[in-house]
Amino acid sequence: MDDTAPPRRGALIDLSPLTASAPFARLWGSRAVAGIGSQLTLVAVGLNVFALVRPSEGAAAATFAVSLTGVLALVPTVLAGLYGGMLADAFDRRTVALVSGVVSWLSTVVLAALAWTGAESVWSLYLLTVLTATATTVLQASESAATPRLLPRELLPAAGALNGIAVGVSVTLGPGLAGVLVATTGFAWCYTIDAVLFVATLVALLTLPRLPPEGAADRPGLASLAGGVDFLKRAPNIRTSFFVDIVAMTFGQPRVLYPAVGAVTLGGGAITVGLLSAAFAIGALLSSLFSGRLGGVRRQGVAIERAIQVYGACIALFGAVLAVAAIGEWTRVLPSPAGPVWIAIAAVLLAGAGGADNVSAIFRGTMLQTAAPDSMRGRLQGVFIVVVTGGPRVGDLWAGLLATTGLLFLPPLLGGVLIVGLVTLLVRRGFRDYDALRPTP
Template identity: 80%
Template sequence: MTTAPPPRRRGAFVDLTPLTSSPAFARLWSARAAAGIGSQLTLVAVGLNVFDLVRPTDGVAAATFAVSLTGVLALVPTVLAGLYGGMLADAFDRRTVAVVAAFASWICTVVLAALSWTGAETVASLYVLTVLSATATTVLQASESAATPRLLPARLLPAAGALMGITVGISVTVGPGLAGVLVASVGFEWCYTIDAVLFVGTLIALATLPRMPQEGPIDRPGLASLLGGLAFLKSAPNIRTTFVVDIIAMTFGQPRVLYPAVGAVLLGGGALTVGLLSAAFAIGALLSSLFSGRLGGIRRQGLAIERAIIVYGVCIGLFGAVLAAAALGEAVGALPTPAGPLWVGIAAVLLAGAGGADNVSAIFRGTMLQTAAPDSMRGRLQGIFIVVVTGGPRVGDLYAGLLAATGLLFLPPVVGGVLIVILVALAVRRRGFLRYDSAHPTP
């Protein structure tokens, strides 16, 4: 494993070298961008679908909580899939594992589209298919992430992380906005159908990857393999700290389940506001990736992670303050009900700031994991990493849903923003993390 730091780039624009040096990575990257748009279509559409099914009979608060359950119910299966998927990636050909998992996720989307076209979808069916798809996707992400260092040299991994941030930014910018337009104009079924079509590209890209069997001793999936991964993580304080700070940020800084209620009763705009707020977060991530060229020259990556997450917490807290100001203005009659486009714009700018900060943190957390962890452990650690980045937001959905049930929609982000700043500052005050040097990566 090389320890040489990547060359410092003079320009600010994203480094495109990974795309030109590895055709396999380039195919995977482009397919992820297309499939990501489709997955965001489904994610937003499912939330709005559940909200529309529950609200007429049970009210806004109950509908918001029901939306939060779309993520919460997938938490335990996602945790298990991340752990087992990581073990599979360390024991078998990573291309094969990825293809099988991707096909299972695609089938779930096809079934969801069929139910929607026939008008047979129910809250229960939306929950079940979301859980199954999330489980398969977690295995897919674990195997893909563990495979990336086999496609590129270590010096290009930070640039690859930034490029993947662009795919996320494009997906979450275009997907939610398009979902809002489609739901408002032609219905949920088109969102699910487009997702199924776009995902075919991912299946093709994965099938054309080179074979990536495990090198060296193989730990077969099972308790011993899992314990081996956890034992390594216990001895890897820098990697472990990246997991902890991300859990803090995602648990207390995920206001997405509030968007349907915010669009319906507070800021106005309905599905279009939901799409805009969701897209704003991704726009910030996209911009931070587009101008990530200088990030490759940052060696103190632990310090960069801390600062990025604190900025994230501040932005989320200010987003909550905007919701609080809008609610107060409406209560005293100083603002119309709902508040209107100006307040939507202010909220969107703050969410864009949060998205940019989160993406910078993700680039350095992913790079630290891929360069400091040995290949024989990378699948299992990536599995745990996926559990953190997918499970944390689902716990955050529950946190936001429970506090929003009080009727105070601003409460989750206001309290969460404060907690993020305090808890992250405490979590990183261990010896070594803030001095972590990418020139000499140590787990």
């Protein structure tokens, strides 16, 4: 390959990874199918908690209660990511993924059983959400660490874009379907469908080849964790990619606001919640569909910086839409709630945020998988998953706390501005000079 210029590529997504590796193709397909169910449960749990709390405590307190579904899972998710990554480096990654997948599936089955019997409570929803998040974190760390063993290095950006398609499909269909199901049939069907669809993941994991550690493996424990931390100290590019994502996910996650936005500010109830959630995913899906040229980008650090800045701008503008709707209501210039036109504008901005976030994720994942040695991939993928899943939970708390002021527009408006500013300050020249053809951690 000519290392002076990237290869010419078409605009549409590169499907080569699906034909290059049958195990990867099965795993990818299962992510799309099972992801729809996961999104059903994610949206349904938030609406379920909101419905249980709002009648007695009001919309602001219910929004804060929804934010706790993520916040309570934060510490278990961090521990699961760190320990799960050590497990993925020490044992067969297929086995680690399969065991954690079974635990995640069983927790969803219990959630469905409680809903069908009418026995769910706010605390049972919290507990099962924590268990599912913990198991899923270990599963994702193991699957991600396995991907470079299933594909050649030059196909990893394309694999990242394909994973964006899988996420985009699941997050596009799942939230919208959840809104319809909750509005028409209740919560139990959402949880049941999730349990059924997750079987696809179990089948894909069962058919993976064995993926034992390459060479000597560190036993899970403090020494293994210290080894991962020591490597990160010597890996400024990977470390920076973690930092900028933490900023984006902490200050740019307005999802806990959606129930209140649908009920109070924009209107539409559960349908609006599903639409706003789906809009973010549609943006991610479109950016993956037209990701063909991303595989030829060499300055991936610059691409990450620009993508997150666009993300922050879109989130800030979403907050501005909510502010205009709220001010219009207070001054009686706009109807209350604002209505379909403002819902559409908000959805377009969230789609832009979803597309930018997906581009950032593709390059961050590629940087990690190509620059890190195989013996460290499990632990670093564990940290990566902690950032990706833990950051939004801190973001849920940020949005939930600010929402208690009654100013629903404040978390995204202020958060988006902070993202643009902080990312600009955090990124240094070395990260901007990162060369995909000569990857260095």
